[in-house]
Amino acid sequence: MPEIRRLLARAGVADPESLEAYRSLRGYEALTRATExxxxxxxxxxxxSGLLGRGGAAFPAxxxxxxxxxxxxxxxxxxxxxxxxxxxxxxxxxxxxxxxAVVEAMxxxxxxxxxxxxxxxVRGEYRLAATRLRQAIDQAERAGLLGADAAGTGRAxxxxxxxxxxxxxxxxxxxxxxxxxxxxxxxxxKPPFPTQAGLFGDPTLVNNVETLCNVPVVLxxxxxxxxxxxxxxxxxxxxxxxxxxxxxxxxxxxxxGTTLGELLELAGGxxxxxxxxxxxxxxxxxxxxxxxxxxxxxxxxxxxxxxxTVGSGAVIVLDETASLWDVVLRVARFFQEESCGxxxxxxxxxxxxxxxxxxxxSGRARPEDPQLLADIGAAMTDASxxxxxxxxxxxxxxxxxxxxxxxxSNSRGKGAQRAARGRPGESV
Amino acid sequence: xxxxxxxxxxxxxxxxxxTILQALRRAGMxxxxxxxxxxxxxxxxxxxxxxxxxxxRALVPSCSRRVEPGMRIRTDTGRVRRARxxxxxxxxxxxxxxxxxxxxxxxxxxxxxxARFGSDAVRVDxxxxxxxxxxxxxxxxxxxCYKCVEACGEDAxxxxxxxxxxxxxxxxxxxxxxxxxxxxxxxxxxxxVAVCPTGALMPLIEHRMRQAGEWDPSxxxxxxxxxxxCGVGCALELHVQDNRIVKVTSPADHDVTRGHLCxxxxxxxxxxxxxxxxx
Ligand SMILES: Cc1cc2nc3c(=O)[nH]c(=O)nc-3n(C[C@H](O)[C@H](O)[C@H](O)COP(=O)(O)O)c2cc1C
Ligand code: SF4
Ligand code: SF4
Ligand code: SF4
Ligand code: FES
Numbered sequence: 140m141p142e143i144r145r146l147l148a149r150a151g152v153a154d155p156e157s158l159e160a161y162r163s164l165r166g167y168e169a170l171t172r173a174t175e176x177x178x179x180x181x182x183x184x185x186x187x188s189g190l191l192g193r194g195g196a197a198f199p200a201x202x203x204x205x206x207x208x209x210x211x212x213x214x215x216x217x218x219x220x221x222x223x224x225x226x227x228x229x230x231x232x233x234x235x236x237x238x239x240a241v242v243e244a245m246x247x248x249x250x251x252x253x254x255x256x257x258x259x260x261v262r263g264e265y266r267l268a269a270t271r272l273r274q275a276i277d278q279a280e281r282a283g284l285l286g287a288d289a290a291g292t293g294r295a296x297x298x299x300x301x302x303x304x305x306x307x308x309x310x311x312x313x314x315x316x317x318x319x320x321x322x323x324x325x326x327x328x329k330p331p332f333p334t335q336a337g338l339f340g341d342p343t344l345v346n347n348v349e350t351l352c353n354v355p356v357v358l359x360x361x362x363x364x365x366x367x368x369x370x371x372x373x374x375x376x377x378x379x380x381x382x383x384x385x386x387x388x389x390x391x392x393x394x395x396g397t398t399l400g401e402l403l404e405l406a407g408g409x410x411x412x413x414x415x416x417x418x419x420x421x422x423x424x425x426x427x428x429x430x431x432x433x434x435x436x437x438x439x440x441x442x443x444x445x446x447x448t449v450g451s452g453a454v455i456v457l458d459e460t461a462s463l464w465d466v467v468l469r470v471a472r473f474f475q476e477e478s479c480g481x482x483x484x485x486x487x488x489x490x491x492x493x494x495x496x497x498x499x500x501s502g503r504a505r506p507e508d509p510q511l512l513a514d515i516g517a518a519m520t521d522a523s524x525x526x527x528x529x530x531x532x533x534x535x536x537x538x539x540x541x542x543x544x545x546x547x548s549n550s551r552g553k554g555a556q557r558a559a560r561g562r563p564g565e566s567v
Numbered sequence: 568x569x570x571x572x573x574x575x576x577x578x579x580x581x582x583x584x585x586t587i588l589q590a591l592r593r594a595g596m597x598x599x600x601x602x603x604x605x606x607x608x609x610x611x612x613x614x615x616x617x618x619x620x621x622x623x624r625a626l627v628p629s630c631s632r633r634v635e636p637g638m639r640i641r642t643d644t645g646r647v648r649r650a651r652x653x654x655x656x657x658x659x660x661x662x663x664x665x666x667x668x669x670x671x672x673x674x675x676x677x678x679x680x681x682a683r684f685g686s687d688a689v690r691v692d693x694x695x696x697x698x699x700x701x702x703x704x705x706x707x708x709x710x711x712c713y714k715c716v717e718a719c720g721e722d723a724x725x726x727x728x729x730x731x732x733x734x735x736x737x738x739x740x741x742x743x744x745x746x747x748x749x750x751x752x753x754x755x756x757x758x759x760v761a762v763c764p765t766g767a768l769m770p771l772i773e774h775r776m777r778q779a780g781e782w783d784p785s786x787x788x789x790x791x792x793x794x795x796x797c798g799v800g801c802a803l804e805l806h807v808q809d810n811r812i813v814k815v816t817s818p819a820d821h822d823v824t825r826g827h828l829c830x831x832x833x834x835x836x837x838x839x840x841x842x843x844x845x846x
Contacts, residue, residue, distance in 0.1 A: 306734070323731060328611060328631060480711065480731070480738030482612045484650070487657035490736040491684050507683060518653035521626045521646060522614040529625060 142405055143368065145376050146352050147392050150236035155271055158278040161239035167284065169355035170243050174292050178208060178251045185354065187362035189374035194219055194310075194347030195424065195450055195526065197439050200354070203344060206334035207252040210342030214254040217338060217345045218245055220261045220268070221303050221310035224422035225473060226453035229378040230348035232390050234261070234268035237352070238275035242298060244351035246279070246289060247358070249296035252344050257298035260315050263305045272300050307477035311525050312337075312345045314479065325481045326525035349378055349452070368394035373438035377452060381406040384413065384458035393437075400433030402454065413458040416544045421450020423470045424530035426537035427463075446537065448530075463543040464500035467535055471496040474531040485528030488519040496535060509539060570636040575643050587629035587640060588616060598642060599651060599673040601658075602712035603630040604762055606825045607722045610713045614654050615673060618642045626650055652677040660684045661736075662691050663708045666766025666777075670710065693739070698747040701834045702760050703774045706739055708767035715740060715759035715768060723827045728752040729759060757833035761816060761826055770814055770834070783808060794832040799823065801832050812836045 153160040186201030222230040245257045279285045289296040309318045313327035316338045337343025357365045373395035382388045386407025415430040426447040475493040480486045516532030568583040581590035601613040609631035617626035621639035659681035693706035719729045732741035742751035760768040776782040787808045794801040802821045806814040819826035
């Protein structure tokens with residue numbers, strides 16, 4: 140399947156600091172159509188497009204927009220640009236190379252759901268992205284596309300850029316609200332959902348950068364045009380962040396349904412002609428896929444059936460020389476460091492998981508370790524408050540099902556292999 | 568308004584606005600709780616009380632989720648038992664539970680084995696904070712249930728001397744830059760001490776007596792009275808051991824106090840005895 144350039148049409152082509160350059164490549168066509176045809180049309184196109192959120196939870200975008208549009212009182216729009224999932228850099232490229240697309244999409248969102256306040260929560264380390272977004276917002280304001288009379292609609296819409304301070308958890312939508320409100324970055328209790336009570340208690344539309352960047356495409360091409368790519372249930376194209384042991388790591392836009400093997404081929408295949416050991420798909424919150432999974436179509440539904448996830452769109456490739464359990468150890472440490480500490484399964488579970496994976500990675504596994512990992516994983520997945528704890532065991536448990544390729548003699552993961560042989564069962 | 572729900576296959580009536588936990592308890596059923604307190608806003612952080620709700624991917628905290636018409640709940644599945652058991656084991660493996668009878672009882676009820684994580688499993692390591700005349704803080708016993716933070720904040724005292732700081736396993740209850748209590752905003756009402764389920768917060772007298780091996784609830788009785796200090800009329804429970812007041816509490820279901828007191832009612836009793844225990 141070929142690489143396509145729909146979301147990336149302007150990236151590296153148009154001057155990201157020029158509104159004119161953006162306009163010359165179909166920029167603001169979607170906003171014009173949206174203002175001509177009105178919110179009801181936007182909502183029905185978006186619903187018909189089948190666009191699913193790209194921030195990790197795969198929630199239908201149209202349904203979310205409608206919920207906020209139908210909520211009463213003051214409403215808000217938030218663009219989640221915290222992008223802190225390891226191995227993920229798609230939102231960064233969109234914001235740095237095509238900042239006006241984010242601004243246009245948010246303007247459409249604001250005018251459609253009836254919000255006057257937009258906020259982009261940008262990962263703290265993304266300085267260039269924040270700068271480019273601010274420049275784009277300034278130019279859009281001067282051109283009358285934002286402000287008291289946004290795009291000549293007689294309605295106000297403004298966008299603020301807010302920079303995060305370096306916590307993975309603040310990408311979780313309700314922790315993000317707390318962070319903006321000056322509170323501790325902890326996820327809130329749901330329900331109420333953000334569409335009911337979000338930022339400063341107002342009904343809030345939260346979307347990922349890539350989700351938003353799909354909206355102008357949907358409105359320009361129409362729902363059926365949008366569906367030209369992808370499958371029935373995973374519509375459109377997807378940005379995959381391919382990194383690790385491939386010849387050409389980078390960002391690849393392909394239709395949903397492209398297989399894992401095809402994606403790796405686009406990236407030049409496993410580097411130096413080596414053998415594939417595993418792919419960590421979806422980020423640290425994702426799962427490992429073995430070399431037997433190259434035929435897996437990359438869609439929400441196929442990945443879910445395979446026990447995996449699209450997650451953040453990160454695809455981290457490990458060749459035969461990599462020590463799988465060292466990678467697993469880094470994933471376990473990541474969750475132990477980034478847990479907010481609010482709920483017990485995640486706060487203590489990520490700590491215990493790290494201790495046990497540390498044993499597996501250094502050949503000190505104990506016979507009970509696979510069972511402990513399975514039990515901790517079940518509790519974290521089932522009983523944690525937020526998606527961090529609920530996904531913190533995915534990579535670890537999926538690694539237990541793989542055959543590490545590094546020969547035991549020079550592997551620090553000897554115990555890991557032993558542990559991998561025992562099949563963790565249900566306890567209690 | 569009464570609504571119908573189903574619990575473990577049994578049809579139940581619940582009142583609109585009730586939590587699942589309240590509905591369970593009214594029907595004579597239960598779920599283990601640690602962070603829940605009837606007079607505090609549910610924070611649903613301990614996750615000991617989780618249940619299965621049809622249509623929910625993850626388990627649901629019964630202490631905070633409100634019932635909905637037709638809700639189908641299960642409290643007795645393998646998934647629920649496994650999650651509860653592991654959560655309790657994880658907690659008990661990380662803190663000193665010697666003065667946390669509730670937690671210990673839940674662990675036993677679920678046949679938990681906190682030792683299975685190994686003797687080298689990292690535990691919360693904090694020194695005893697014994698920095699004032701009224702109560703000690705032993706965060707090596709703290710399960711981070713947030714009750715003290717809530718009691719000190721919007722749920723009772725509105726003093727905001729306590730908060731959670733740090734994250735993950737390093738998260739702790741904090742006075743701000745770890746200030747000694749006398750330098751913090753604390754007004755020593757002891758309401759945090761009253762709601763603490765683990766003995767991490769403990770009146771100094773009780774702490775001293777326990778250290779000396781003199782604390783003996785079997786020799787204690789409770790005398791009910793009204794606080795002598797002001798006109799509010801707070802109900803007091805005087806815990807008396809060997810004819811000495813050793814602790815003061817207030818009933819959590821009392822209309823005036825809801826279990827909360829001020830520094831005088833809670834700690835101002837030593838004048839009763841000619842020779843108050845010295846520090
Ligand atoms: C720990 C954690 C971190 C997250 N980080 C991000 C993030 O960096 N960017 C993002 O868009 N969504 C992130 N999410 C998902 C958001 O909570 C939310 O689902 C998403 O922003 C919704 O947008 P979408 O519907 O467009 O996908 C995170 C979720 C969790 C649990
Ligand atoms: S799952 Fe982890 S990150 Fe999420 S609320 Fe619980 S402790 Fe915090
Ligand atoms: S004694 Fe009262 S004021 Fe002091 S920390 Fe506890 S609840 Fe807050
Ligand atoms: S000190 Fe006590 S009340 Fe406060 S969080 Fe810890 S266990 Fe809960
Ligand atoms: S009692 Fe419900 S989560 Fe703690």
